[in-house]
Amino acid sequence: MKTIERPVRTEQPPEVTPQRSVFRYRARRVSYKVAVYTMLLIVCGVILLPVSWMFTAALKPDTAPVFTPTPEWFPSTFWDWHNFHRVLFEDFPFFRYMINTMIIVISNILGVLISCSLVGFAFARLRFRGSTVLFYVLIVTMLIPWQALMVPQFLLFVKIGWYGTYLPLIVPSFTGSAFFIFLIRQYMRTIPRDLDDAARVDGLNTWQIFWRIILPLSTPVLTVCAVFTFLWSWNDLLGPLIYLDNDKSFTVALGLANLVTLADTPWNLTMAANLITIIPTVLVYFFVQKKLIGGIASVGLKG
Amino acid sequence: MARKGLIARKEQRAAYLFLSPWLIGLTAFWLIPIFASLVLSLTEWHLIGRNPQWVGLQNYKDMFDDRNFWLSIRVTLKFMVLSVPLYLICGLLLSLLLNLKMRGINLFRTVLFLPAVLSGVAVAVLWVALLNPDVGAVNQILHGVGISNPPRWLQSPTWAVPSVVLVGLWGIGGGAIIYLSGLQNISAQLYEAALLDGAGPWQRFRYVTLPMLTPTLLFVLLTGLIDAFQVFDIAYVLGQKGTGDSLRFYLINLWNEGFVHHEYGYASALAWFMVLAAAAIILVVFRTSGRWVYYEYDPGRA
Numbered sequence: 001m002k003t004i005e006r007p008v009r010t011e012q013p014p015e016v017t018p019q020r021s022v023f024r025y026r027a028r029r030v031s032y033k034v035a036v037y038t039m040l041l042i043v044c045g046v047i048l049l050p051v052s053w054m055f056t057a058a059l060k061p062d063t064a065p066v067f068t069p070t071p072e073w074f075p076s077t078f079w080d081w082h083n084f085h086r087v088l089f090e091d092f093p094f095f096r097y098m099i100n101t102m103i104i105v106i107s108n109i110l111g112v113l114i115s116c117s118l119v120g121f122a123f124a125r126l127r128f129r130g131s132t133v134l135f136y137v138l139i140v141t142m143l144i145p146w147q148a149l150m151v152p153q154f155l156l157f158v159k160i161g162w163y164g165t166y167l168p169l170i171v172p173s174f175t176g177s178a179f180f181i182f183l184i185r186q187y188m189r190t191i192p193r194d195l196d197d198a199a200r201v202d203g204l205n206t207w208q209i210f211w212r213i214i215l216p217l218s219t220p221v222l223t224v225c226a227v228f229t230f231l232w233s234w235n236d237l238l239g240p241l242i243y244l245d246n247d248k249s250f251t252v253a254l255g256l257a258n259l260v261t262l263a264d265t266p267w268n269l270t271m272a273a274n275l276i277t278i279i280p281t282v283l284v285y286f287f288v289q290k291k292l293i294g295g296i297a298s299v300g301l302k303g
Numbered sequence: 304m305a306r307k308g309l310i311a312r313k314e315q316r317a318a319y320l321f322l323s324p325w326l327i328g329l330t331a332f333w334l335i336p337i338f339a340s341l342v343l344s345l346t347e348w349h350l351i352g353r354n355p356q357w358v359g360l361q362n363y364k365d366m367f368d369d370r371n372f373w374l375s376i377r378v379t380l381k382f383m384v385l386s387v388p389l390y391l392i393c394g395l396l397l398s399l400l401l402n403l404k405m406r407g408i409n410l411f412r413t414v415l416f417l418p419a420v421l422s423g424v425a426v427a428v429l430w431v432a433l434l435n436p437d438v439g440a441v442n443q444i445l446h447g448v449g450i451s452n453p454p455r456w457l458q459s460p461t462w463a464v465p466s467v468v469l470v471g472l473w474g475i476g477g478g479a480i481i482y483l484s485g486l487q488n489i490s491a492q493l494y495e496a497a498l499l500d501g502a503g504p505w506q507r508f509r510y511v512t513l514p515m516l517t518p519t520l521l522f523v524l525l526t527g528l529i530d531a532f533q534v535f536d537i538a539y540v541l542g543q544k545g546t547g548d549s550l551r552f553y554l555i556n557l558w559n560e561g562f563v564h565h566e567y568g569y570a571s572a573l574a575w576f577m578v579l580a581a582a583a584i585i586l587v588v589f590r591t592s593g594r595w596v597y598y599e600y601d602p603g604r605a
Contacts, residue, residue, distance in 0.1 A: 033405070036400065036403060036405065037405075039400060040400060040411045043397070043400075043411075043415060044411060044414045044415065046473070047414055047415060047417060047418055047473065047476075048414060050429055050430075050433055050440075050473070051417075051429075053433065053440060054429055054432075057432070066432075067432075067435065067438035067439065067440075068443075069443060070443065070447070071440035071443050071444065114324075115324040115325065115328075118321045118322075118324060118325075119321060119322055119324060119325040121321055122317075122318045122319075122321035122322045123322075126314055126315075126317060126318035126321065127311065127314055127315070127318070128314065128315040128318035128319060128322075129315060131318075134322070137329070138325075141329070141333055143525075143529070143581065143585055144578055144581060144582075145529060145532055145533050145577070145581060147532075147533060147535075147554055147557070147574075147577070148340075148574045148575075148577045148578045148581070149332070149333065149336045149337065149340060149574065150558075150561070150574070151340060151343070151557075151561050151567055151570045151571050151574055152335075152336035152337075152339040152340040152343060152571065153332060153336050154561075154562075155339070155343075155350065155567060156331075156335070156336060156339070158350070172328060172332050174324060174328075175324050175325060175327055175328020175329075175331070175332065176324055176325040176328055181325065205317075206313075206314065206317040206321075207317070210321070231420055234422065235421075235422030235423060235424070235425075237422075237423060237424050237535065237536050237539065238535055238536075238554075238558070241539075241562075242558075242562060252422075253422055253423075253424045253425075253536075256422075256424050256425060256428060257424050257428075257536075257539065257540050259428075260428055260431060260540050261540075267432060270428060270432075271428075271429075271432070274425050274428050274429060277422055277424070277425045278421050278422065278425045281420045281421060281422065282417065282420065282421075284420075285416075285417065285420045286413070289413060289416075
């Protein structure tokens with residue numbers, strides 16, 4: 001401010017002062033930008049270098065040491081793509097693990113989308129007796145970690161003969177998940193009520209209002225739920241660890257964890273398996289990134 | 304009036320139809336297990352062989368003499384004390400950095416959020432290799448810059464929990480997403496008003512950003528505290544390599560008693576303790592939250 005005003009007030013503008021202050025102003029802006037970009041680059045380096053090291057290790061043949069006195073951050077000498085084939089089909093059945101995991105993941109996404117949108121709709125836009133109490137129950141089940149109930153749930157699934165199958169990992173998602181119901185309810189509440197009233201005047205029933213009006217308008221929050229379900233069930237270790245007993249039915253997370261438990265872990269193949277595990281999540285992340293961040297922002301966390 | 308009553312009743316019937324999947328799940332996977340868990344925690348049962356034996360409160364008494372239980376409490380509390388403030392502050396700083404309007408910021412956001420989507424197992428496996436005390440990259444670097452005696456990280460009793468905290472810090476971008484959405488929900492008018500009043504960058508942060516962000520802070524604080532009870536993947540992956548007690552997190556201990564030793568009654572008692580501890584934390588945080596959480600007046604929500 002000062003720097004602009006001064007030459008205006010003095011009739012004969014002294015050439016040096018404004019230039020110097022403009023220069024100083026610019027220097028400050030530039031140094032500020034340099035500082036911010038430097039910080040961002042350092043943080044990005046800390047995140048990307050380990051991933052790159054993993055890639056380097058995954059491409060090494062069995063004969064080359066994975067751990068070298070100076071860490072090799074970028075692949076240079078070895079490009080043994082065959083390692084991925086070995087992990088997927090030969091030495092370890094990770095292709096099968098991926099198919100297994102996909103079955104669980106897709107079922108869970110379906111289950112969550114169907115059940116949570118129905119329940120979220122009821123909480124957001126329908127009046128019924130007990131709605132307040134049931135909503136409190138929903139919040140409580142959202143805050144209690146599910147692991148607190150894993151012992152009795154496990155015993156229940158054993159009793160009904162579901163142990164060793166995918167059913168314990170799939171069926172609960174069709175009965176809704178408190179967190180997603182909550183997110184969907186929050187989102188649907190922001191859709192104007194006039195739409196419902198207009199639709200009712202036009203003779204639509206509750207189901208048609210849900211299916212034709214509210215659901216199509218809720219795609220941002222449904223995308224967020226689908227992506228989170230994908231990530232969580234793809235990455236889940238504890239569930240498959242408890243319920244799956246047969247090597248043929250393992251998921252990628254479980255297969256990967258078991259690789260490390262081997263007495264003599266083959267680190268190059270382990271890192272290849274690790275890359276195979278993270279590639280689908282990274283791909284999904286890149287595709288939906290914008291929607292995901294926008295979706296979280298639009299849902300909001302305020303009560 | 305009668306007509307209105309009819310419509311309301313129809314709406315109510317529809318509502319319960321829409322709710323039915325959740326009501327079924329609530330009964331089958333929450334209410335029955337909670338009740339069963341309460342009963343189980345008063346018995347001794349190994350699933351195979353004898354039927355459950357009634358032991359009364361013995362499991363709860365055993366907890367207090369159980370060395371592993373106290374170890375797991377200590378490890379979990381240590382993790383909580385180290386991770387919660389660190390993640391809260393670093394997540395906030397990172398999101399402030401990412402909220403700046405600069406060229407290429409979207410690219411940085413993409414990279415920084417990346418670890419948040421990676422599986423706990425994959426991240427654990429990667430860092431087990433990087434933090435290997437003898438040949439891992441981290442200690443090679445530390446040797447390189449002249450530190451002759453770097454910590455043994457996950458294999459050292461003192462450094463094991465801090466190592467897990469540091470690995471979590473690598474994925475701090477996930478928390479930053481939540482902060483960032485909170486930041487972007489702050490109305491630009493508030494900043495304009497603050498600018499007109501002559502507020503500097505620090506004052507704008509202190510008197511606009513921070514108060515408006517307190518609901519987000521509350522959420523991050525709560526989930527951070529409860530997450531400490533849920534640390535599993537990295538400790539499981541490492542536990543198989545024999546790190547033993549230094550990474551005996553609460554959930555690891557619970558899983559161990561239930562699914563390795565098949566002490567289902569005792570594991571249920573441990574689970575109940577976890578529920579009570581989580582409930583106590585939530586209550587305390589909410590009780591104190593009135594003093595520092597600021598909710599914007601919003602007539603639309605009421």
